[in-house]
Amino acid sequence: xxxxVFCNIPKEEVILETxxxxxxxxxxxxxxxxxxxxxxxxxxxxxQIPDKELFDIIKTIKKMENKMVxxxxxxxxxxxxxxxxxxxxxxxRKSHIHFHLIPRSFEDLVYKQQGKAKRxxxxxxxxxx
Numbered sequence: 001x002x003x004x005v006f007c008n009i010p011k012e013e014v015i016l017e018t019x020x021x022x023x024x025x026x027x028x029x030x031x032x033x034x035x036x037x038x039x040x041x042x043x044x045x046x047x048q049i050p051d052k053e054l055f056d057i058i059k060t061i062k063k064m065e066n067k068m069v070x071x072x073x074x075x076x077x078x079x080x081x082x083x084x085x086x087x088x089x090x091x092x093r094k095s096h097i098h099f100h101l102i103p104r105s106f107e108d109l110v111y112k113q114q115g116k117a118k119r120x121x122x123x124x125x126x127x128x129x
Contacts, residue, residue: 006038006096016064020056023064026100033072033103037061043097045083057099064101074103 001007009022015035016023026034037060043049049057065077080100 001042001096004042004094004096006094006098007042009038016060018056018060020053021060023060030100030102031104033068033074035064035068035101037064037099037101039097044095045097046081049097061099061101068101068103072103075106076104078102078104 009024013024014022015025020040022038022040024036024038026036037057039049039053039057041049041053046054061079065079068074068077078100080102081097082100083097
């Protein structure tokens with residue numbers, strides 16, 4: 001798409017490129033080393049990605065997770081993919097699917113910020129659906 005930031009990633013920002021995806025640093029990182037794995041083709045959500053492309057993307061995610069643990073000494077990695085079509089466009093919402101890999105450590109800043117959001121609890125009836 002012409003106006004899509006992820007369809008027009010500058011080559012100098014690309015950390016790794018495969019047949020079906022790019023790896024780039026997140027411009028608004030949650031932690032040091034936060035990266036994005038972005039499909040080359042424009043898809044809005046994961047259900048639209050053909051299996052062959054998705055397999056390449058998942059292999060890339062796995063490779064990058066291993067590198068982050070090794071090189072950044074991350075104690076763990078959060079893997080996130082947000083699909084929220086109900087949210088109005090903003091500088092952070094993109095209609096091009098992408099996957100966040102966020103290096104983590106014990107009780108890091110991400111952990112401390114999570115305490116501010118209330119978590120819901122499912123009833124037994126909801127769990128058994």
